[in-house]
Amino acid sequence: MQEKKKKIGIMGGTFDPIHISHLILAETAYEQFSLDKVLFLPAGNPPHKRNRKGGATDLERVEMVRRAIAGNSHFQLCLDEMNAEDYSYTYRTLEQMRAEHPDTEFYFIVGADSLFDFEQWREPERICRAASILVAVRDHVDDERLSQKMKELEEKLGGHFYRLYSTNLDISSKMIRDWIRRKKTVRYYVPEPVLEYISSRHIYGMDRYPEKDAGESGKETNRQMNGRYDLKKMEQKLAKHLDEDRMRHTLGVMYTAAGLAMVHGCSLEKAQVAGLLHDCAKCIPNKKKLKMCLENQIPMTEYEEKNPFILHAKLGAFLARKKYGVEDEEILEAITWHTTGKPDMSLLDKIIYLADYIEPGRDKASRLPYIRKLAFQDLDECMYQVLKDTLEYLSAGGADGIDEMTEEAYGYYREIHKKRNL
Numbered sequence: 001m002q003e004k005k006k007k008i009g010i011m012g013g014t015f016d017p018i019h020i021s022h023l024i025l026a027e028t029a030y031e032q033f034s035l036d037k038v039l040f041l042p043a044g045n046p047p048h049k050r051n052r053k054g055g056a057t058d059l060e061r062v063e064m065v066r067r068a069i070a071g072n073s074h075f076q077l078c079l080d081e082m083n084a085e086d087y088s089y090t091y092r093t094l095e096q097m098r099a100e101h102p103d104t105e106f107y108f109i110v111g112a113d114s115l116f117d118f119e120q121w122r123e124p125e126r127i128c129r130a131a132s133i134l135v136a137v138r139d140h141v142d143d144e145r146l147s148q149k150m151k152e153l154e155e156k157l158g159g160h161f162y163r164l165y166s167t168n169l170d171i172s173s174k175m176i177r178d179w180i181r182r183k184k185t186v187r188y189y190v191p192e193p194v195l196e197y198i199s200s201r202h203i204y205g206m207d208r209y210p211e212k213d214a215g216e217s218g219k220e221t222n223r224q225m226n227g228r229y230d231l232k233k234m235e236q237k238l239a240k241h242l243d244e245d246r247m248r249h250t251l252g253v254m255y256t257a258a259g260l261a262m263v264h265g266c267s268l269e270k271a272q273v274a275g276l277l278h279d280c281a282k283c284i285p286n287k288k289k290l291k292m293c294l295e296n297q298i299p300m301t302e303y304e305e306k307n308p309f310i311l312h313a314k315l316g317a318f319l320a321r322k323k324y325g326v327e328d329e330e331i332l333e334a335i336t337w338h339t340t341g342k343p344d345m346s347l348l349d350k351i352i353y354l355a356d357y358i359e360p361g362r363d364k365a366s367r368l369p370y371i372r373k374l375a376f377q378d379l380d381e382c383m384y385q386v387l388k389d390t391l392e393y394l395s396a397g398g399a400d401g402i403d404e405m406t407e408e409a410y411g412y413y414r415e416i417h418k419k420r421n422l
């Protein structure tokens with residue numbers, strides 16, 4: 001008996017940002033066409049258009065999709081177009097998918113509006129050969145006109161076009177970006193974790209996302225009644241899990257982070273909370289760190305498995321949420337990246353990373369007086385200098401290998417350094 005072919009939907013888009021209309025459309029396609037899953041395929045940009053002004057960066061667009069679809073087991077992120085060196089065309093991506101998965105039927109989802117300029121796309125016949133096209137019906141597109149167009153394209157291009165009946169939500173990414181810029185609320189138009197991320201990275205000029213309502217969950221919280229964090233209570237709890245030296249270092253990081261936040265215009269409260277909790281998992285024995293990561297499905301890289309001490313950053317973010325009631329994604333991210341750094345760090349990420357390096361109790365690193373001064377003057381240049389020193393130290397045998405993320409972070413800040421010094 002012939003095996004049933006797999007059916008995969010493909011939801012392409014710039015996703016700048018992803019919003020509920022994308023998600024509803026994908027979910028409807030999944031149901032109406034009995035798909036096995038739907039891939040979200042963020043469109044790559046040609047190199048000269050990467051990180052367009054006013055829009056989110058490629059990394060941010062991907063991260064927004066990741067957050068939006070988390071929790072839906074039949075949605076999956078596909079980075080095929082993101083990783084491409086040059087501009088990727090739909091037909092090429094689809095043909096490649098077909099070649100790699102010959103036993104799969106692909107269904108490419110498009111809006112009715114796109115159908116009318118479908119022939120202007122690059123190689124439309126090849127798109128049709130590689131996938132069936134699901135056309136989302138829109139209210140403002142005349143039904144008869146749409147039927148005619150679908151028939152015409154089927155004859156001309158030899159493809160299969162099907163109607164996708166979905167609720168008409170007149171939402172566009174452009175509208176969301178405009179509203180954010182005009183300080184209008186976009187709450188519920190964009191999934192909550194995406195909105196928190198937009199706010200934490202100040203994408204589209206968003207300054208601040210309102211604090212979540214009080215009493216949202218039964219879990220232990222360290223917030224006071226007015227929604228602010230209770231630092232004293234956090235500190236008392238933390239002292240039970242850190243030794244004396246680590247506690248002294250932690251307070252040093254907290255105050256240094258607060259100082260940097262004052263100078264660089266970051267939230268003082270977030271800097272203090274992230275500084276206070278950044279090493280909250282540090283004193284957990286390494287074996288237990290590994291065990292906790294496995295038990296809680298915290299993904300580990302090969303380097304981390306070999307060097308579990310580094311896991312205190314990821315695990316710290318996990319405990320900050322679980323045991324200290326921190327739900328602010330910006331704080332959790334800063335804790336996550338405080339050891340390795342990463343490319344394109346947020347303001348708070350950089351503040352915590354550098355505060356950890358320069359707090360008054362530190363005395364081992366070279367050039368500390370210079371680095372300390374620089375941290376208060378120029379965060380990106382300081383990131384470059386610190387990462388450079390760190391990599392030099394690590395490659396001189398100061399550690400067993402180097403985490404890839406640190407190298408990527410160094411590459412990123414070296415580029416900024418070079419551009420400035422041209």
Ligand SMILES: [Fe+2]
Nearest residue numbers: 278279338339
């Ligand atoms: Fe640390």
Ligand SMILES: [Fe+2]
Nearest residue numbers: 253278279356
């Ligand atoms: Fe630390």
